[in-house]
Amino acid sequence: xxxxxxxxxxxxxxxxxxxxxxxxxxxxxxxxxxxxxxxxxxxxxxxxxxxxxxxxxxxxxxxxxxxxxxxxxxxxxxxxxxxxxxxxxxxxxxxxxxxxxxxxxxxxxxxxxxxxxxxxxxxxxxxxxxxxxxxxxxxxxxxxxxxxxxxxxxxxxxxxxxxxxxxxxxxxxxxxxxxxxxxxxxxxxxxxxxxxxxxxxxxxxxxxxxxxxxxxxxxxxxxxxxxxxxxxxxxxxxxxxxxxxxxxxxxxxxxxxxxxxxxxxxxxxxxxxxxxxxxxxxxxxxxxxxxxxxxxxxxxxxxxxxxxxxxxxxxxxxxxxxxxxxxxxxxxxxxxxxxxxxxxxxxxxxxxxxxxxxxxxxxxxxxxxxxxxxxxxxxxxxxxxxxxxxxxxxxxxxxxxxxxxxxxxxxxxxxxxxxxxxxxxxxxxxxxxxxxxxxxxxxxxxxxxxxxxxxxxxxxxxxxxxxxxxxxxxxxxxxxxxxxxxxxxxxxxxxxxxxxxxxxxxxxxxxxxxxxxxxxxxxxx
Numbered sequence: 001x002x003x004x005x006x007x008x009x010x011x012x013x014x015x016x017x018x019x020x021x022x023x024x025x026x027x028x029x030x031x032x033x034x035x036x037x038x039x040x041x042x043x044x045x046x047x048x049x050x051x052x053x054x055x056x057x058x059x060x061x062x063x064x065x066x067x068x069x070x071x072x073x074x075x076x077x078x079x080x081x082x083x084x085x086x087x088x089x090x091x092x093x094x095x096x097x098x099x100x101x102x103x104x105x106x107x108x109x110x111x112x113x114x115x116x117x118x119x120x121x122x123x124x125x126x127x128x129x130x131x132x133x134x135x136x137x138x139x140x141x142x143x144x145x146x147x148x149x150x151x152x153x154x155x156x157x158x159x160x161x162x163x164x165x166x167x168x169x170x171x172x173x174x175x176x177x178x179x180x181x182x183x184x185x186x187x188x189x190x191x192x193x194x195x196x197x198x199x200x201x202x203x204x205x206x207x208x209x210x211x212x213x214x215x216x217x218x219x220x221x222x223x224x225x226x227x228x229x230x231x232x233x234x235x236x237x238x239x240x241x242x243x244x245x246x247x248x249x250x251x252x253x254x255x256x257x258x259x260x261x262x263x264x265x266x267x268x269x270x271x272x273x274x275x276x277x278x279x280x281x282x283x284x285x286x287x288x289x290x291x292x293x294x295x296x297x298x299x300x301x302x303x304x305x306x307x308x309x310x311x312x313x314x315x316x317x318x319x320x321x322x323x324x325x326x327x328x329x330x331x332x333x334x335x336x337x338x339x340x341x342x343x344x345x346x347x348x349x350x351x352x353x354x355x356x357x358x359x360x361x362x363x364x365x366x367x368x369x370x371x372x373x374x375x376x377x378x379x380x381x382x383x384x385x386x387x388x389x390x391x392x393x394x395x396x397x398x399x400x401x402x403x404x405x406x407x408x409x410x411x412x413x414x415x416x417x418x419x420x421x422x423x424x425x426x427x428x429x430x431x432x433x434x435x436x437x438x439x440x441x442x443x444x445x446x447x448x449x450x451x452x453x454x455x456x457x458x459x460x461x462x463x464x465x466x467x468x469x470x471x472x473x474x475x476x477x478x479x480x481x482x483x484x485x486x487x488x489x490x491x492x493x494x495x496x497x498x499x500x501x502x503x504x505x506x507x508x509x510x511x512x513x514x515x516x517x518x519x520x521x522x523x524x525x
Contacts, residue, residue: 009450010369010461016469017370023472024325027480032333035287038280039514041199041504043288044068044081046250047516049258050133051126053097054217056203063101064251065200070104074111077506080513086122086129087114097129113511123513130515134295137257141297144237144260147228151237154185158378158403158411160435161241162428165190167209169219173226175425180230180238182432186263186410188241189223191215196246196275197500201255211422215242215252220259239263241301244289245271247281247501253289257296263342263410264293267303268330269323272484273492274306278499279481287334291520294335301410302327305346305379307490313348313383317363318467319489320345324367325472326480328374335524338373342410346379347399351391355456357398362460364406365451370465378403380414392416396431400438407446411435 045064056062071081085100093109094100103109114122154160162184164176169189176187192209195202205222206214213219220242227238239262244253249266256264268286271277293300304320304327311319324343331341345367349356367376381395396414403411413431415423423431451457475483487493 010365010458011453012366012369012462012465016465020321020325020370020465020469020472021329023469023476024322024329026476027472028326028329028333031283031480032287032330034280035284038284038505038507039077039080039512040250040281040284040501040506041065041068041072041077042248042250042285043514044071044077045248046254046288046292047080047082047126047130047514048085048097049251049254050516051097051129052133053101054203055098057102057105060203062200062203063098063105066105067097067101070101070109071111075113078509079113079511080508082126082130082515083114083119083122083511083513084111086125087112087118090118090121090125119511119513123515126513127515127519131519133254133258134516134519137254137292137296140257140260141295144262144297147231148237151231151235154236156439158408158439159185159239160432160439161186161188161377161410161412162432163188163190163412165209165212167192167211167213168207169205169213169222170207172213173223176223177226177230178425179428179432180227180234182429183436184238184413184432185236186239186241187223187227188263188265188412189213189215189219191243196243196271196277199247199501199504201248201251215255217255217259220255220261224260241265244293244300245303246275247271247277247285247504249282249285250288250292253292253296253298256298257292261298263299263301265303266290266293266300267344268327269484269489270303270306272494272499273490274303276494276499278502278505279484279494279496281499281501281505284505286330288517290331290334290336291517294337294340295520295523297340299340299342299375300331300336301342301377302344304344305348308346308348309383310490310492313346313350313363314353314359316490317464318471320363321366321370321464321468322471322475323489324371325468328371335520338371339375341371341374342377343367343371343374344377344379347381347395347402347414348379348383350384351381351395351398357402358456359460360398360402361406361451362457363464364402364408365457366461366464368406368408369461375409377410377412378406378408379412380418382414382418385416385419387419389416389420392418393430393434396434397438400435401442404439404442405446405449 241263393416
């Protein structure tokens with residue numbers, strides 16, 4: 001995804017901007033060290049998925065879960081699963097991974113940690129298997145590049161991002177295609193409620209989901225094929241988004257790469273704060289998932305907008321900036337380029353507050369100018385939607401105008417029925433009309449929008465940046481894990497030794513082997 005140059009208007013102090021990034025690195029480095037020192041059950045399952053293991057047992061438990069659980073029961077997780085699994089294959093326990101998983105589930109094979117020549121053979125074999133999976137991801141990335149060259153990108157910015165989610169993938173498909181024909185450039189299939197807390201990825205196409213559709217490899221494949229069909233019809237490439245978050249973040253990232261998804265929701269702290277997933281588990285999983293996203297050419301969408309649904313959008317504005325800077329550091333450390341950093345922010349100030357629109361413009365401009373090469377994701381009003389659909393439609397119009405004025409690049413379509421019902425097709429149609437009208441009428445208005453150098457907007461932006469620097473200094477002194485535990489972000493208190501999924505974390509041993517991380521990091525060096 002290319003980004004268009006944006007003319008700077010706020011005259012931010014470059015010394016302060018550099019200090020903010022330096023402090024974000026200071027706060028983030030201990031977390032990276034922590035992530036590099038640990039593995040999780042989902043990271044290990046992702047290794048097996050990259051090696052081609054698919055399917056589930058008759059009860060619906062994926063074979064990757066069965067195999068990782070069996071290895072863990074015999075030798076623990078701290079060595080990684082690659083050595084024990086490929087040593088078992090080499091000594092003839094089974095002809096392939098699928099058969100080995102079935103035998104392991106039945107209790108008819110035992111695993112051990114190989115040493116010496118046996119370990120070296122297992123490492124070579126596992127690298128070949130994982131390498132094949134990474135080459136498949138590379139091929140899907142090249143395929144995307146070819147299709148974008150053939151059909152072209154949308155001719156406008158921001159790109160229009162619309163959510164589709166009925167719970168039934170076969171109902172989602174015609175709705176997604178209809179949305180593309182009405183102007184949507186990015187289709188997001190929101191996940192079924194609670195999937196982020198499942199420690200497995202469901203198998204196959206699904207037709208039942210609550211407030212969303214399950215993220216599965218087959219659902220990814222079906223929707224990607226459907227959007228390719230409509231892209232061919234419209235002569236513009238329509239992008240597909242899903243969610244690489246929760247307890248299976250590394251696996252879903254892997255499946256997204258294999259099925260050529262284009263964007264993935266992937267935030268360093270969202271699962272910690274809003275799903276009470278253990279912080280260590282989250283940081284380990286998000287680093288691996290972002291390494292895969294980097295390789296696949298996927299744009300991540302971060303979740304800073306969620307902070308403003310629980311904390312005040314004015315008082316907590318600087319926490320959004322801090323999180324954006326941290327997400328930038330973590331993303332780049334994992335290999336993501338600027339064009340892959342869809343950093344999030346939102347239009348969530350109370351509309352009854354005086355000067356609310358000017359404050360929104362200040363916050364949006366600050367994000368745009370701090371990250372000039374990043375395709376920021378601008379999120380619509382939700383917290384203050386109250387069921388008055390006429391007021392809501394007007395608020396969405398102001399949101400769309402703010403997006404055009406401040407040069408946003410990914411604009412999520414707001415719905416006037418946000419606080420009433422799951423939006424109907426007619427609601428989406430009206431919402432798309434709102435976006436199209438504002439974008440067409442405003443055109444390149446951002447070229448003419450120049451807030452006064454020392455006016456309200458510029459001063460507010462500098463104030464938020466200064467508060468972000470102060471907070472980053474405190475986080476650097478106390479540690480990010482302590483800041484999260486103290487409720488710094490979104491008013492959520494999440495201690496490092498609590499939350500879901502902690503039991504699935506293991507500290508790596510000196511003999512730890514993971515061919516996926518080895519190959520991903522070697523490709524960057």
